Amino acid sequence: MGFYFTQFLTGLASASSLFLVAAGLSIIFGVTRIVNLAHGSFYMLGAYIAYSIVTSIDVGPVGFWLAVLAAAVAVGLIGVAVEMLLLRRIYHAPEMFQLLATFGVVLVVQDAALAIWGPADKLGPRAPGLDGAVRIFGELVPQYDLAMIVLGPLVLGAIWLLFHKTRWGTLVRAATQDRQMLGALGANQKVLFTSVFFAGAALAGLGGAAQVPREAVSLFTDLNIIAEAFVIVVVGGMGSILGAFLAAVLISELNAFGILIFPQITLVLMFLVMAVILVVRPWGLLGRPEFIARGPGEMPEAPYRPADGRLKLLGLAALLLLVAVPLAGDDFLMVLMVDVLLLALFATSLHFIMGPGGMVSFGHAAYFGLGAYGAAMLTKLLDTPMELAVAGGIAAAAAGAVVFGWFCVRLSGVYFAMLTLAFAQIGWSVVFQWGDVTGGDDGILNVWPAAWASSRIVFYYLTLALCTGAILFMRHLLYAPFGYGLRAGRDSPLRAEAIGIDVRMRQWHGFILAGAMSGLAGSLYAFSKGSVFPDIMAIPQSIDGLMMVLLGGVKTLSGPYVGAAAFHLLEDQISRLEFWRAILGVTILFLVIVFPQGLVGFLRQRLSRDEAAP
Amino acid sequence: MAETGTDPPLLSVEGLHSYYGRAHILSGVSLSVARGEVVVLLGRNGAGKTTTLKCIMGLVRPAEGRIRFQDEDIAGAAPYAVCRAGLAYVPEDRRIFTELTVMENLEVGRQKPRAGAPEWTPDRLFALFPNLAEMRNRLGGRMSGGEQQMLTIARSLMGNPSAILLDEPSEGLAPVIVEQMAQTVRELKAEGLTVILSEQNLHFANHVSDRAYIIEKGQIRYEGTMAALAADEDVRAAYLTV
Numbered sequence: 001m002g003f004y005f006t007q008f009l010t011g012l013a014s015a016s017s018l019f020l021v022a023a024g025l026s027i028i029f030g031v032t033r034i035v036n037l038a039h040g041s042f043y044m045l046g047a048y049i050a051y052s053i054v055t056s057i058d059v060g061p062v063g064f065w066l067a068v069l070a071a072a073v074a075v076g077l078i079g080v081a082v083e084m085l086l087l088r089r090i091y092h093a094p095e096m097f098q099l100l101a102t103f104g105v106v107l108v109v110q111d112a113a114l115a116i117w118g119p120a121d122k123l124g125p126r127a128p129g130l131d132g133a134v135r136i137f138g139e140l141v142p143q144y145d146l147a148m149i150v151l152g153p154l155v156l157g158a159i160w161l162l163f164h165k166t167r168w169g170t171l172v173r174a175a176t177q178d179r180q181m182l183g184a185l186g187a188n189q190k191v192l193f194t195s196v197f198f199a200g201a202a203l204a205g206l207g208g209a210a211q212v213p214r215e216a217v218s219l220f221t222d223l224n225i226i227a228e229a230f231v232i233v234v235v236g237g238m239g240s241i242l243g244a245f246l247a248a249v250l251i252s253e254l255n256a257f258g259i260l261i262f263p264q265i266t267l268v269l270m271f272l273v274m275a276v277i278l279v280v281r282p283w284g285l286l287g288r289p290e291f292i293a294r295g296p297g298e299m300p301e302a303p304y305r306p307a308d309g310r311l312k313l314l315g316l317a318a319l320l321l322l323v324a325v326p327l328a329g330d331d332f333l334m335v336l337m338v339d340v341l342l343l344a345l346f347a348t349s350l351h352f353i354m355g356p357g358g359m360v361s362f363g364h365a366a367y368f369g370l371g372a373y374g375a376a377m378l379t380k381l382l383d384t385p386m387e388l389a390v391a392g393g394i395a396a397a398a399a400g401a402v403v404f405g406w407f408c409v410r411l412s413g414v415y416f417a418m419l420t421l422a423f424a425q426i427g428w429s430v431v432f433q434w435g436d437v438t439g440g441d442d443g444i445l446n447v448w449p450a451a452w453a454s455s456r457i458v459f460y461y462l463t464l465a466l467c468t469g470a471i472l473f474m475r476h477l478l479y480a481p482f483g484y485g486l487r488a489g490r491d492s493p494l495r496a497e498a499i500g501i502d503v504r505m506r507q508w509h510g511f512i513l514a515g516a517m518s519g520l521a522g523s524l525y526a527f528s529k530g531s532v533f534p535d536i537m538a539i540p541q542s543i544d545g546l547m548m549v550l551l552g553g554v555k556t557l558s559g560p561y562v563g564a565a566a567f568h569l570l571e572d573q574i575s576r577l578e579f580w581r582a583i584l585g586v587t588i589l590f591l592v593i594v595f596p597q598g599l600v601g602f603l604r605q606r607l608s609r610d611e612a613a614p
Numbered sequence: 615m616a617e618t619g620t621d622p623p624l625l626s627v628e629g630l631h632s633y634y635g636r637a638h639i640l641s642g643v644s645l646s647v648a649r650g651e652v653v654v655l656l657g658r659n660g661a662g663k664t665t666t667l668k669c670i671m672g673l674v675r676p677a678e679g680r681i682r683f684q685d686e687d688i689a690g691a692a693p694y695a696v697c698r699a700g701l702a703y704v705p706e707d708r709r710i711f712t713e714l715t716v717m718e719n720l721e722v723g724r725q726k727p728r729a730g731a732p733e734w735t736p737d738r739l740f741a742l743f744p745n746l747a748e749m750r751n752r753l754g755g756r757m758s759g760g761e762q763q764m765l766t767i768a769r770s771l772m773g774n775p776s777a778i779l780l781d782e783p784s785e786g787l788a789p790v791i792v793e794q795m796a797q798t799v800r801e802l803k804a805e806g807l808t809v810i811l812s813e814q815n816l817h818f819a820n821h822v823s824d825r826a827y828i829i830e831k832g833q834i835r836y837e838g839t840m841a842a843l844a845a846d847e848d849v850r851a852a853y854l855t856v
């Protein structure tokens with residue numbers, strides 16, 4: 001009895017920090033409609049800054065809490081800088097660009113944190129004055145946990161007062177419903193947005209800072225926290241602070257007790273709960289349905305043009321060049337080109353759902369990873385021949401897409417993006433934690449191709465054939481009724497339904513197909529490298545995919561392969577540099593702000609301008 | 615200004631053009647409103663009334679044209695700046711904050727008092743709209759259409775404007791409420807407020823306005839006093855639904 005009660009208290013204590021992050025995320029989204037991927041980074045910064053203060057100054061019991069507050073304010077100010085320098089430029093950009101831009105911030109913050117605090121985990125000292133333990137029902141409970149249990153509801157109450165008893169709060173709630181009308185009533189949006197960003201970032205910073213005596217902060221903290229915060233916001237309902245609180249408690253208790261029953265797969269439990277809630281209430285426990293509805297989109301996109309003679313010729317020439325690659329007799333080039341081909345397939349499959357399908361997935365690497373792990377595990381555990389293992393990898397990815405996709409296609413816009421990201425992070429965590437089966441961090445080694453395909457040249461041609469075939473297949477589908485239906489569902493779901501297209505079903509099928517194709521790329525990747533590691537299904541890999549599509553241009557069909565090639569060659573260069581993440585982050589920001597139409601889009605614009613000129 | 619003998623108009627719009635995407639919605643709208651006047655913009659469905667008002671308010675960016683309000687050039691200014699210059703806007707779809715109470719809705723509209731414009735407080739507004747007084751703490755979403763229409767006007771008045779844009783204030787209201795609305799417009803005029811309203815309902819317009827403009831396909835086709843319009847059967851038949 002006592003034991004379960006302490007476990008319950010531990011759950012409540014953990015809930016507080018998560019609630020703070022999720023509340024901040026939710027408030028920022030409510031007003032600015034931006035889902036801030038860097039919110040986990042704000043949490044991480046709060047923790048690092050608090051750590052630095054409490055380890056460099058000898059703080060007393062009061063000083064400790066002042067340090068926590070100071071860290072929160074510092075993070076709030078960093079948030080203000082991000083808002084004023086970056087987000088102000090992209091409030092009117094499509095959601096995907098906003099998400100990507102905030103991911104650019106994640107990368108920059110990661111490298112900044114690495115430079116300032118180094119790679120080792122940091123665990124702060126115990127909080128002065130709260131460093132003991134209390135006996136409750138015969139079990140010891142840390143005093144600090146009790147303080148955390150108080151902190152959550154305290155902040156919840158403070159937010160409530162702020163929102164209901166101050167003019168600022170009234171304006172924030174009004175902005176959550178109708179920003180434009182608020183402007184017409186004389187409220188300066190710029191000031192409001194910046195102040196809201198300060199508040200949201202400070203809440204995340206507070207969550208991180210308060211966690212310092214309980215949990216070590218590491219450079220992984222940002223993405224772990226953001227995924228958990230997404231789950232909480234999706235479960236609790238976007239825009240609802242009380243919902244965030246309830247969901248934080250629910251998820252934390254689930255973790256606290258799940259660990260007793262299935263220590264390895266608490267995340268699976270979390271997934272199940274999230275799944276059940278989303279089926280019953282797609283907009284979350286206390287959310288509002290309108291947030292998940294598709295907003296008034298951009299202008300409908302121009303239809304894709306079938307390749308004209310010139311483009312076909314160009315494609316053929318590219319293919320001939322690819323066929324000729326082994327003639328160069330350069331092994332390194334062949335390895336590089338295998339990577340490029342696999343990434344091109346990965347990016348094309350992502351583009352398949354996100355361009356024509358309008359479903360911007362922030363977790364597409366999950367299916368790449370499922371394919372790779374599926375193939376690798378079949379090979380290692382069952383000694384399956386390569387051909388079967390590749391088929392198995394595709395099947396694993398497709399099965400994952402069947403399950404995850406079923407939930408995801410029920411949502412749209414940022415909700416879709418958040419859910420795909422959360423699922424992918426769950427997949428990554430399972431692979432990472434379930435060491436007995438997946439090898440955990442050590443990965444799975446010695447996954448070599450079958451004897452007939454073991455020579456570099458044969459494997460290269462095998463990859464070339466499969467990737468080209470798969471890419472052409474997807475391209476073909478887009479010009480077939482399947483693709484028209486997908487695009488109709490993207491541009492005008494209601495009208496598509498009216499002419500008898502089951503949009504959700506069509507999107508689900510598209511999602512599964514894209515997952516399977518990504519799985520094909522993943523399983524070939526496993527054989528090309530001879531090993532797999534959890535990294536290949538982590539969030540950065542998903543973002544890489546988005547970068548490739550973006551670099552090539554979302555609105556073009558040939559963008560993904562051009563983008564994949566450009567991205568990989570670029571990454572190959574910069575990943576040798578020390579602060580490559582920050583460089584990549586800045587590149588993302590640059591692309592989003594200056595170059596949103598992508599390479600192919602840019603070239604096409606130039607071409608048509610030249611043609612239009614007399 | 616006073617030296618010239620005639621006051622310059624409070625609001626003047628010249629050669630306004632506006633597009634939604636490629637659709638040319640307004641092609642050269644011009645109008646001018648004197649201080650203290652009640653002017654109605656009449657026109658059929660889709661004629662461009664709402665777009666004109668939104669352009670003036672800064673909610674739609676005009677592609678071309680000049681908008682002057684109290685000697686300030688407000689074309690292309692942000693809505694909040696236009697509001698702070700003393701121009702209030704009441705949208706046709708009301709846009710009440712449904713999860714805020716009546717009092718909170720009023721608070722959102724509150725701005726500093728302005729020299730030369732009537733000053734409003736919740737109490738004065740409750741005197742103007744007695745039924746709102748009885749539901750101070752009711753959520754905006756729980757009010758009837760007529761009550762919401764009163765609230766949206768009251769909310770805009772909280773900004774202490776010198777002029778107010780009312781987009782189809784009588785639309786969708788029961789006859790009794792429409793009568794009340796006409797009374798309200800007359801009271802606003804008596805307070806010294808300038809009123810620019812858009813209407814399809816000629817009957818309502820006749821009751822409250824001094825002067826009318828008729829807009830059709832994004833162009834002003836007629837301008838005259840209400841009396842002149844009443845006498846001109848051809849114009850009414852050509853541009854207004856009867």
Ligand SMILES: Nc1ncnc2c1ncn2[C@@H]1O[C@H](COP(=O)(O)OP(=O)(O)OP(=O)(O)O)[C@@H](O)[C@H]1O
Nearest residue numbers: 634637639657658659660661662663664665666814
């Ligand atoms: N957001 C929009 N996008 C594209 N076209 C629009 C948009 N809003 C209005 N329009 C078009 O602009 C034209 C003018 O519309 P507007 O709303 O100004 O007319 P209105 O005179 O206010 O009509 P109503 O009496 O129906 O309110 C119409 O043809 C309408 O279809």
Ligand SMILES: [Mg+2]
Nearest residue numbers: 663664665706
């Ligand atoms: Mg209208």
